Amino acid sequence: MVVQLLGRERESAVLDGLLREVRDGRSGVLVLRGEAGAGKSALLDELAGRAGRLRVVRAAGVEAESEFAYSALQRLCAPLLDGPGTPNGPAGLGGLPPVQREALRVAFGLSAGAAPEMLLVGMAVLGLFAEAAAAGPLVCLVDDAQWLDLMSQRILAFVGRRLDRESVLLVFAERTVDGAGDGGFAGLPELPLPGLGDAEARALLERALPGPVDARVRDRIVGEAGGNPLALLELPRGLSPAELAFGLGGPGSGPPPARVEEGFRRRVEALPADSRALLLVAALEPVGDGPLLWHALRLLGVGPEAAAPAEAAGLIVLGAPVRFRHPLVRSAVWRAAAPDALRAAHRALAGATDGGRDPDRLAWHLAHAAAGPDERVAAALEDSADRALARGGRAAAAGFLERAAALSPEPKGQARRALAAAAAHLSAGSTARVPDLLAAAELGPLDLLQQAHVHRLRARAAALTGRGAAAVRPLLDAVRQLDGLDPAAARETCLTAFGTAVRAGRSDPEALRLVAAAAAALPPGEEPAGMLLRALAGWSTDGPAAAQPLLARALAARPEVEDPALLGAVVDAAAELGDLGAWLDVTDRAVRSARATGALSTLAAALPHRAAALGFAGRFAEARALLAGAAAAGGGADGAGDADRAAVSVLLDAYQGRERPVLATAERFSAAASSSAGEHGPGGAGGPGRLVAVAALARAVLHNGQGAYAAALEAAVEGAAYRDLALYHWTCGELVEAAVRAGRPESAARAREELADWARAGTPWALGAGALAEALAGEPERAEERYREAVDRFVRGGLGGLEARARLLFGEWLRRQNRRARAREELRAAHGAAVATGMAAFAERARRELLATGETVRRPEAGESVLTPQEARIARLAADGQPNAEIGAQLFLSPRTVEWHLRKVFTKLGVASRRELDGALSGG
Numbered sequence: 001m002v003v004q005l006l007g008r009e010r011e012s013a014v015l016d017g018l019l020r021e022v023r024d025g026r027s028g029v030l031v032l033r034g035e036a037g038a039g040k041s042a043l044l045d046e047l048a049g050r051a052g053r054l055r056v057v058r059a060a061g062v063e064a065e066s067e068f069a070y071s072a073l074q075r076l077c078a079p080l081l082d083g084p085g086t087p088n089g090p091a092g093l094g095g096l097p098p099v100q101r102e103a104l105r106v107a108f109g110l111s112a113g114a115a116p117e118m119l120l121v122g123m124a125v126l127g128l129f130a131e132a133a134a135a136g137p138l139v140c141l142v143d144d145a146q147w148l149d150l151m152s153q154r155i156l157a158f159v160g161r162r163l164d165r166e167s168v169l170l171v172f173a174e175r176t177v178d179g180a181g182d183g184g185f186a187g188l189p190e191l192p193l194p195g196l197g198d199a200e201a202r203a204l205l206e207r208a209l210p211g212p213v214d215a216r217v218r219d220r221i222v223g224e225a226g227g228n229p230l231a232l233l234e235l236p237r238g239l240s241p242a243e244l245a246f247g248l249g250g251p252g253s254g255p256p257p258a259r260v261e262e263g264f265r266r267r268v269e270a271l272p273a274d275s276r277a278l279l280l281v282a283a284l285e286p287v288g289d290g291p292l293l294w295h296a297l298r299l300l301g302v303g304p305e306a307a308a309p310a311e312a313a314g315l316i317v318l319g320a321p322v323r324f325r326h327p328l329v330r331s332a333v334w335r336a337a338a339p340d341a342l343r344a345a346h347r348a349l350a351g352a353t354d355g356g357r358d359p360d361r362l363a364w365h366l367a368h369a370a371a372g373p374d375e376r377v378a379a380a381l382e383d384s385a386d387r388a389l390a391r392g393g394r395a396a397a398a399g400f401l402e403r404a405a406a407l408s409p410e411p412k413g414q415a416r417r418a419l420a421a422a423a424a425h426l427s428a429g430s431t432a433r434v435p436d437l438l439a440a441a442e443l444g445p446l447d448l449l450q451q452a453h454v455h456r457l458r459a460r461a462a463a464l465t466g467r468g469a470a471a472v473r474p475l476l477d478a479v480r481q482l483d484g485l486d487p488a489a490a491r492e493t494c495l496t497a498f499g500t501a502v503r504a505g506r507s508d509p510e511a512l513r514l515v516a517a518a519a520a521a522l523p524p525g526e527e528p529a530g531m532l533l534r535a536l537a538g539w540s541t542d543g544p545a546a547a548q549p550l551l552a553r554a555l556a557a558r559p560e561v562e563d564p565a566l567l568g569a570v571v572d573a574a575a576e577l578g579d580l581g582a583w584l585d586v587t588d589r590a591v592r593s594a595r596a597t598g599a600l601s602t603l604a605a606a607l608p609h610r611a612a613a614l615g616f617a618g619r620f621a622e623a624r625a626l627l628a629g630a631a632a633a634g635g636g637a638d639g640a641g642d643a644d645r646a647a648v649s650v651l652l653d654a655y656q657g658r659e660r661p662v663l664a665t666a667e668r669f670s671a672a673a674s675s676s677a678g679e680h681g682p683g684g685a686g687g688p689g690r691l692v693a694v695a696a697l698a699r700a701v702l703h704n705g706q707g708a709y710a711a712a713l714e715a716a717v718e719g720a721a722y723r724d725l726a727l728y729h730w731t732c733g734e735l736v737e738a739a740v741r742a743g744r745p746e747s748a749a750r751a752r753e754e755l756a757d758w759a760r761a762g763t764p765w766a767l768g769a770g771a772l773a774e775a776l777a778g779e780p781e782r783a784e785e786r787y788r789e790a791v792d793r794f795v796r797g798g799l800g801g802l803e804a805r806a807r808l809l810f811g812e813w814l815r816r817q818n819r820r821a822r823a824r825e826e827l828r829a830a831h832g833a834a835v836a837t838g839m840a841a842f843a844e845r846a847r848r849e850l851l852a853t854g855e856t857v858r859r860p861e862a863g864e865s866v867l868t869p870q871e872a873r874i875a876r877l878a879a880d881g882q883p884n885a886e887i888g889a890q891l892f893l894s895p896r897t898v899e900w901h902l903r904k905v906f907t908k909l910g911v912a913s914r915r916e917l918d919g920a921l922s923g924g
Contacts, residue, residue, distance in 0.1 A: 162894070
């Protein structure tokens with residue numbers, strides 16, 4: 001029988017509701033948040049009791065183990081790895097696709113192999129949970145989530161955001177500090193645990209008091225406990241009525257959790273020395289391995305009799321595994337231990353650890369047992385860092401390397417390891433430690449190549465912390481140092497600087513000139529980075545027309561793009577040329593490769609780039625699905641994909657006539673740029689100037705769609721005030737249309753000339769844009785010819801969105817020429833394409849024009865689409881013959897969730913099999 005927790009009826013009801021849902025086949029996730037002692041662990045215990053016959057797996061974060069990559073995740077997943085092998089039972093690892101199975105084995109150190117990316121491990125864990133739940137609902141409980149190692153935290157948050165129809169319940173208990181968690185589970189449903197109400201607090205206190213207490217003293221205790229359940233139970237413990245008469249605590253005693261921990265510390269200090277040693281060794285051994293604990297205690301000369309006082313004090317339970325009564329006991333023991341006692345405990349645990357089976361834990365204990373520099377231990381930590389990197393644990397590797405640097409006896413080794421630790425921290429996305437580690441590295445002897453890498457890492461850290469333009473100059477310092485030492489690395493670094501300068505845009509116009517000058521001084525290279533650098537630098541110095549042949553040559557090589565910086569350069573080159581085919585091709589290959597290898601950072605960059613290309617192709621539903629996938633994949637360790645996702649999203653919103661989100665996002669972009677430029681000034685950190693251009697372009701598209709040409713012209717003029725790579729020509733196209741309709745022929749003429757220059761690129765997009773500008777603002781007698789040419793070019797280039805707009809403009813022109821029958825043909829085509837793609841404002845504009853020709857067109861009703869966007873995407877992939885596992889991998893869903901969505905699709909479309917999907921989707 002499960003006892004209801006006092007004062008937690010609301011929280012218990014929420015958890016009961018989640019259990020009902022998981023029994024009904026749905027999944028759920030919840031983060032219990034509250035201060036230490038709020039009852040999070042007790043609620044997890046209650047939930048486990050209420051689960052009944054459901055399968056329950058548990059793990060907890062431990063502060064002392066937060067450096068070990070995947071450690072908590074492995075403990076949680078360990079019971080699920082080996083399925084029973086029965087026909088209807090869960091298959092464990094064996095039920096996963098081979099690439100996911102191997103990724104999980106490598107991450108857990110069960111086999112050797114290339115470091116798996118977080119995305120692949122996340123999909124593997126999602127699949128593992130789904131397989132385990134195949135035989136019955138699964139409940140996963142994670143206590144002390146604030147102490148999870150970084151990789152476990154990220155993977156479990158990833159899984160929590162994707163649970164759907166797997167019959168899995170995932171509940172975290174996270175300690176808050178000053179009312180807030182650490183943000184690792186941001187976006188997941190949460191349930192805060194406030195303090196108990198006055199009546200419940202009094203009732204709970206009555207259970208803890210040793211005897212009758214004066215009512216005034218009881219009121220004071222209730223007030224000082226602040227509704228914290230553990231404080232109400234623990235603060236009076238061990239105090240006499242006389243002591244209670246004076247109240248609890250005093251000036252500066254701190255919040256209730258701190259006082260509870262202090263109470264635990266006092267109880268620990270009252271124990272015999274051997275019992276304190278037992279508690280300390282147990283606090284440093286997070287797995288709760290009883291045999292290992294007793295082995296270490298024997299090395300300290302501590303016998304089994306030391307356990308009785310600790311158990312009698314209610315601090316520890318010596319079972320399998322060894323458990324502390326509350327996480328605050330572990331914290332109190334660890335924090336109160338003297339340095340020499342800590343070193344002795346670590347030394348004993350090192351002596352008890354099997355180095356062949358667990359070399360990393362051995363190295364970690366040896367490191368904390370060392371009283372001073374020790375090359376042998378430092379080398380062992382370096383080996384542990386290599387093993388952590390092989391499992392994909394960049395944060396763990398950084399921790400090992402940082403400790404190895406501190407224990408290095410020689411300055412040269414210390415500098416080398418500090419530099420490696422800085423690189424690992426940067427790779428893990430934890431930039432805060434990078435400056436101090438680079439400064440430590442510079443204290444030692446560094447060769448010229450190492451010095452160059454110091455500059456390179458410092459600049460990259462600046463870029464990742466939001467000071468983009470400020471990173472250009474340090475990156476160029478690194479370029480100068482790398483030149484002659486590693487020319488290829490110099491060109492790659494210079495290409496990174498170019499991309500950073502492009503994104504700084506009008507916030508720091510000098511940056512591009514500096515990068516171009518640095519690029520010109522480097523020896524040319526025929527590798528992809530070298531070719532792109534030469535072409536893009538030529539664009540900056542010699543102008544777009546002169547750069548076009550070099551850009552085309554770089555794209556013709558069809559480079560493989562596994563690096564996000566190189567991918568960005570290739571996309572910029574394709575967009576500047578108007579080569580949608582190359583843009584689609586390179587992003588398709590990048591997305592496929594990243595999904596196959598689980599390269600999360602590349603995928604986070606590639607998905608928005610591909611979504612943008614699909615938008616210009618008029619495939620808005622697919623573009624939206626990819627953006628959702630990009631958000632699901634996350635922005636990588638540094639979150640670099642966030643701005644790209646927002647930029648593409650606002651452009652899609654503009655084409656689809658979504659006024660409110662466009663104006664809100666545009667205002668946010670402009671405000672961010674203005675704020676940053678105001679703080680730093682010219683040549684300083686700089687603002688995201690490219691986002692100003694995106695905001696202006698989005699407003700111009702939106703207002704042109706609405707027929708608000710004066711507003712569109714104002715936005716387009718703002719956007720075209722600076723020649724942003726790729727964006728400039730798109731903005732000129734909007735400017736011509738808006739200026740002609742707003743009666744500003746001089747503005748239209750200048751933009752038309754720019755587009756005529758762009759047309760020399762010879763791509764369908766550039767030629768079509770040039771022809772359309774000529775039709776709008778060129779010689780009137782050639783307008784029809786140029787409109788036809790524009791439509792033809794856009795059709796040939798697969799530019800569905802631009803084709804629809806060109807037909808709309810052509811139809812409008814024909815109607816004004818009183819050629820109504822011919823106008824209807826173009827306007828019908830424009831209206832149909834705009835409706836099909838979701839370009840609502842342009843569809844409405846075409847409808848109004850059709851009405852003017854005498855043809856009635858019904859407005860499409862909201863919600864006409866039978867399928868949701870997610871269902872439509874799954875249906876299309878299934879119609880293309882992709883199995884559930886592959887669909888799930890693309891959309892970051894478990895195969896079982898894909899199967900559930902497909903059943904809904906079949907019902908909605910009235911089909912019985914995948915073979916019928918294609919016809920149903922096409923309306924056949």
